[in-house]
Amino acid sequence: MTTAPVGPEGPVVSLRGVGRRFGDRDALVDLDLDVHRGERVALLGSSGAGKSTLLALLNGSLPPSTGAVELLGERPDQLSAGARRRLQTRIGTVHQRLDLVEQVRVFHNVNAGRLGRMSTLTVLRSLVWPVGMAEVRHVLEQVGMGWAVHERTERLSGGERQRVAIARLLLQRPELVLADEPVASLDPARAAEILRLLTEVGEQDAGTAPTLVVSLHQPSLARDHCTRAIGLREGRIAFDVAAADLGEHHLQELYVLS
Numbered sequence: 406m407t408t409a410p411v412g413p414e415g416p417v418v419s420l421r422g423v424g425r426r427f428g429d430r431d432a433l434v435d436l437d438l439d440v441h442r443g444e445r446v447a448l449l450g451s452s453g454a455g456k457s458t459l460l461a462l463l464n465g466s467l468p469p470s471t472g473a474v475e476l477l478g479e480r481p482d483q484l485s486a487g488a489r490r491r492l493q494t495r496i497g498t499v500h501q502r503l504d505l506v507e508q509v510r511v512f513h514n515v516n517a518g519r520l521g522r523m524s525t526l527t528v529l530r531s532l533v534w535p536v537g538m539a540e541v542r543h544v545l546e547q548v549g550m551g552w553a554v555h556e557r558t559e560r561l562s563g564g565e566r567q568r569v570a571i572a573r574l575l576l577q578r579p580e581l582v583l584a585d586e587p588v589a590s591l592d593p594a595r596a597a598e599i600l601r602l603l604t605e606v607g608e609q610d611a612g613t614a615p616t617l618v619v620s621l622h623q624p625s626l627a628r629d630h631c632t633r634a635i636g637l638r639e640g641r642i643a644f645d646v647a648a649a650d651l652g653e654h655h656l657q658e659l660y661v662l663s
């Protein structure tokens with residue numbers, strides 16, 4: 406198994422001729438894509454364009470139907486289940502549904518960020534005697550939730566839950582951060598704040614530039630927080646431009662009904 410981080414030159418994500426089919430429907434068609442360390446990529450596209458499918462390929466949870474997906478220098482579809490899980494501990498994903506356990510206290514949810522690095526015994530023991538509380542407190546403070554360490558997760562608002570999910574990511578210290586519409590239900594100020602936090606996840610250690618792929622519906626957020634914008638239309642790349650160059654004509658390509 407290769408565990409060394411990908412060198413600065415090697416792409417964090419490399420897709421060659423990648424397609425994904427569900428039954429008789431093509432969700433993604435013949436994608437070629439490289440993402441390099443430090444890039445912040447916004448994925449734009451109308452509903453059903455293939456954004457979530459692409460993010461599932463990028464976290465190794467979904468194999469491609471055709472072509473090759475390489476993540477952090479490895480082919481997840483060619484790894485054993487154990488090696489794939491280890492690879493996935495190096496990739497942090499924030500889903501729309503956040504995947505928090507509602508009935509437990511916040512520190513348990515944050516501590517789940519290191520599950521891949523702890524033995525099963527330590528995981529079970531930590532349910533009773535939580536480990537690493539100082540670190541948990543620290544990452545919660547980073548997202549402005551230091552007060553919530555012992556709160557029950559079910560009592561938190563939607564925006565607070567989102568911050569807890571990001572604190573969990575901070576503890577995981579992933580090399581690649583993936584986020585599927587993380588700000589879809591937030592007001593503009595909160596949306597900007599969550600994106601700022603997401604771009605900072607990888608900046609904890611000196612010299613570690615964050616690599617982020619995030620699906621968004623608001624082009625202004627892509628321009629403000631990302632370096633690159635990729636438009637998906639009907640499973641294909643419609644454009645791939647510097648985020649600063651994202652213009653009205655790009656969006657028309659995506660959102661005008663055919």
Ligand SMILES: Nc1ncnc2c1ncn2[C@@H]1O[C@H](COP(=O)(O)OP(=O)(O)OP(=O)(O)O)[C@@H](O)[C@H]1O
Nearest residue numbers: 427430431432450451452453454455456457458459
């Ligand atoms: N598990 C699945 N089974 C069957 N079809 C699927 C599955 N996942 C995705 N699809 C189909 O693949 C296509 C792309 O879906 P995907 O969820 O990737 O789009 P999206 O761009 O993320 O859309 P949205 O913005 O609505 O979340 C859609 O036609 C969808 O119905």
